[in-house]
Amino acid sequence: MMKKLAGVAVFVLFAVSLFAQRNCESYQYGKAMLAQYPSLAEKVATIESFTHRNNSTVTVNELPGAPVAQDIITIPVVVHIIYHFPEENISDERVLEQIDILNRDFRKMNSDTVNTPAGFATLAADTKIEFKLASADPKDRATKGILHQYSPIKQWQMDDKVKFSSEMGDDAWDATSYLNIWVCNLDEILGYASFPGTPADRDGVVINYKAFGAVNYFSQYNKGRTAVHEVGHWLNLRHIWGDADCGDDAVDDTPRQRSYTPGCPSGIRVTCDNASLGGDMYMNYMDFTSDPCVNMFTYGQKQRMRSLFEPGGFRNSILYSGGLGVPAIEQAALPKDPPRWLHIRVYPNPVNNVVMLNFEYDTRWVGTTLTVTDIMGRVMIRTKVTRPLQQIDLSQLKQGIYFIRGDKGDEKMMEKIVKM
Ligand SMILES: [Zn+2]
Structure with a gap:
């Protein structure tokens, strides 16, 4: 009897520790991509130089005639829902809710912006980036921007298989025109994102269906901010602690901090001599803090994200996207048949x-x-x-x-x- 009880206790501890803090794997994913694609390092370095060109001596080939990001940048989105069990086949309403959350947080329309400490409030930015489900697919057919697809695969890893039809996932739509979001049953991960520069067929974010939209699988990840965080990575933001001890996130107005912040802290937390700057900015979306306790991007982060859309920037092509236009073909593509597949x-x-x-x-x-x-x-x-x-x-x-x-x-x- 005692032995049995001990077994139960161990399981509970494991289950709690699994998601005790946001376990975004984007940094590890980025390292894996650099190892897999040796030419990626140069590409990332070029994007980084471009991002910092206004305060450096790097010369940039500004493409004449390329569109300049208007005040509001609207990003066409396609959501690939890859499900095995019915509960993973989330509703269109939940997708719309998640899109609303992205818009609310990126536009600083979130009501909990009042929780941003006074010392940081003047740094909190409306990024003027918005998200909208695609109305035209890559073949210019009508779409609602949401794809539901059955897969015989029950659980997905950070190996990108979910991004490929040949692996029983679903292929990306042209990443130069769309933000691809895959929602699936990720094994022990809330989500991960590709950084700008990653090959187009892997470009996008993957979110655990249990943390997509305002849902209550986990009380600490119930406000749809896993997607806010991951889309931040997709727009070239790094973790607030720079994924190193007092590391650099390449943004000027975020104080250096020692490491990630678990849970939901309060008060001023000083690390890395950041007292004069207001301490750790643990309420930033790019920390690991729980959903109810994050509420801001900074102006520096805004500038870093938006620089991608400037002429010559890695995501400038999104501004040309036909994804939000009136489709040439009114008939939407038929949903794909469940794959002929058997794993017995x-x-x-x-x-x-x-x-x-x-x-x-x-x-x-x-x-x-x-x-x-x-x-x-x-x-x-x-x-x-x-x-x-x-x-x-x-x-x-x-x-x-x-x-x-x-x-x-x-x-x-x-x-x-x-x-x-
Ligand atoms: Zn992350």
Whole structure:
């Protein structure tokens, strides 16, 4: 009994620690991209020089005739919802809610801006960046900017597979014209973003469906600010502590601070000799502080983000995007069929008496009938799949080779098993 209780306690501690602070993985992702794409470092350096060109001697090729960011920058957005279980197939209403949250926070329309400490209040900026679901897709067909797609994959990692149809995710829309947001069941991560310069087919942000919109899976991430933080990265913002001990986030008006801030602190927290600057700016969206306790971007961050849209800037092309225009083709693209795919696990194999079948990767098999045939094709056993984890009793069969077969019209399965 004691042993059992101890086991439960360990599990609870683990579950709490999992999301005890915002576990954005964008910095680690950025490092992984630099390792994978050696030419990326130069590209990132060029973007960085461009960002700082106004206070440096770097000369920049200002493209003549390129549009200049108007006062308000509006970014066309496409949201790819990749689901396996029904609860992951979030509603369009929740997507609209998240877009509203992005607009509210980036435009400094959030009511909790009153919580910004007096010392930082004059630094809090309306970035004048807005977000709008796309009305035209890359082929200029009508769209609502929200794609719902079933996947046989139950959980996603930071390996970008969710960004590729070939991996049972969904391909990015042209990243020079759209902000791609993938919403899926991310394994132990709230979200991650690509920094400017990342290859176009990986460009965008990935958000855990449990933290997308104002939802209550986690009380500390219930205000849709995971997306605000990740889109900040997509717009070239770094973590407020520069991902190093008293590191640099390349923004002038954010005080240096020792590290990330977990939870929901109050008062002035002094680290890295930042007392004269007001202490840690833990209420900045780019810290790890809980959703209810972040409420600001600074003017420096605003300038850093908006510089991407200037002529010659990495995201300048977004200003040319046709994504928010009237589509040439009124008919929207048909939703994609669920992929023809089967990941069935049969074990043990060889088997003594009872073989287990795991259909969890494609629960569409539930309801179909399976047969066990011998090598002559004679049906020995016929059984209906009633649940994702099913067993078949083979004790009546003689030793030898058998086949478990399923037929679902356009999909077939056949697994060879050895009865001992
Ligand atoms: Zn982050």
